[in-house]
Amino acid sequence: MKKLVAGIDIGGTNTVYGLVDIDGKIMAEGSFPTMKYQKFDLFLEALVHGLQLLQESVKEASELTGIGFGAPCGNYYTGRIEHAANLKVWGEVLPVAEKLAAYYPELPVVITNDANAAAIGEMLYGAAKGMRNFSVITLGTGLGSGIVVNGDLLYGNDSFAGEFGHIIVSPNGRECGCGRQGCLETYASASGIVRTVYKLLADHRGASELKAISFNELSADMISKAAENGDPIAIEAFAHTGLYLGRALADLVAITAPEAIILCGGLTHAGKYIFEPTYQHMEANMLSLWKGKVKLLPSELDDRNAAVLGSAALVWKKLIKNYKSI
């Protein structure tokens, strides 16, 4: 019987789930809008039903051997989702592992946030294969991070370590959703670069195709396109983003001495426009000890599959560890 695990990513908009083999092959997958279900119990019931349908759709005989969850505010230690702003209609604390045990009493359930899941996904199936010390930075609407130390995720005392998006890079700087000011993610993220474009448009004269687009409409992908067209404001916006991100990564290197830092998420679709200034400023601000030694890499997971693969990798990592110790 082919051993499979379930990888589940609960996002504010959609929940995606799949069955994944040990080599990272997604055998079947599905999704539904997270808020289709007004109660957490109904959501879980639908999810379990969805997993059963997936398993029936797999042609080979298969056995489900574990469940990995990526979810905002997923607590690895308690198996719960705690105080996730997007999921508050379901309650403040959602006991994922405990509730799943009613359906799958024998299976290990691993839960953490999506950036941590992405890090283990890269370690098992992507750009961090064979590495034991690295970080994954997700540049989406916000900035998330999964920091791997000596082969394991850095969870810290309460499981919520890795809030690298909320180091303060500019005291009294931009307002952040967390209620403070100057957090890294207000500069280095898909929403941060939109703010940077508007700052540049305010400060400078001269033509830019971005002047025709409203704040609400402007996306990181549009800014990438404009940069490819040679738009000076767009190129400058990426340079600013790389300045803030590169500096912060130099600090992350000083603290964690990783072999590599892997960037993923929407903003990385801009390719060289984001990687080049980021690497330049990371190198320029790094202690000489590490200059030229720390790789800055793009994700090697397909964006479309990364969430399911990362969540599945969480539990595969645990199972592989257990297999080895047998």
Add this chain to the structure above:
Amino acid sequence: MKKLVAGIDIGGTNTVYGLVDIDGKIMAEGSFPTMKYQKFDLFLEALVHGLQLLQESVKEASELTGIGFGAPCGNYYTGRIEHAANLKVWGEVLPVAEKLAAYYPELPVVITNDANAAAIGEMLYGAAKGMRNFSVITLGTGLGSGIVVNGDLLYGNDSFAGEFGHIIVSPNGRECGCGRQGCLETYASASGIVRTVYKLLADHRGASELKAISFNELSADMISKAAENGDPIAIEAFAHTGLYLGRALADLVAITAPEAIILCGGLTHAGKYIFEPTYQHMEANMLSLWKGKVKLLPSELDDRNAAVLGSAALVWKKLIKNYKSI
């Protein structure tokens, strides 16, 4: 036979060494000026001789079971001291573990830098007893850090993680010994606060007893004394130091989510003058998730013994782990 380990701290000025039992009791200790010996081989020979004399001086029959080294640029992975500025007359790379094996072929040798040793010292014998996620910040001439994650030191890919003194807190700020500008240790350290006093004296008018002291003579202890006397410049200098340190610690919390941060070293002799502003700014800059939850503690190791105890703790930790796995 009583099992003992040797704890050795190689400083730029003095090398201190001692024999330590599993409970952290220093049974005997010695020291000599590090640069008394012009060659590394002669230094080691003297050290081994010193350890033999110590062992003879212990009244109980004892057995040496391991050797722990704290040294600048001590590489845990290779067992060598690599490119330590203070020890360059002995060579760029000093193979400590390899050379000691000639004297003690059976014994485990553990080497790392002094801040990492201090962290394990606090974990076994000091303020971090029972903790698995915490950081120790040493505020001496520079700022060192030992970061413990899930019960083990964060060494990173090359063993040199934890250079928290070299995160850049002020781009284009103060010149640092590392060749860059604005590193945390140029503000938050015994030498940093001296610079801060001079900055304040330059910027402000009014009386201060510190005006009578030259830059070369001024020490952190003098600034503490002046603060105790109510000197406004001295008190303001500690407030500035706490601002930079507290902000940086809030970032360290965001990255590592520790249970506690422990401050040690010369600057902490100032007690409330350094702890209060540091804690205030750490709290003010922390994500709400952690507010009021992360302890800021003074070291519980006697300054005089901390270096020997920390180095001994490195190897006791390893031996205890091995004992447990038997």
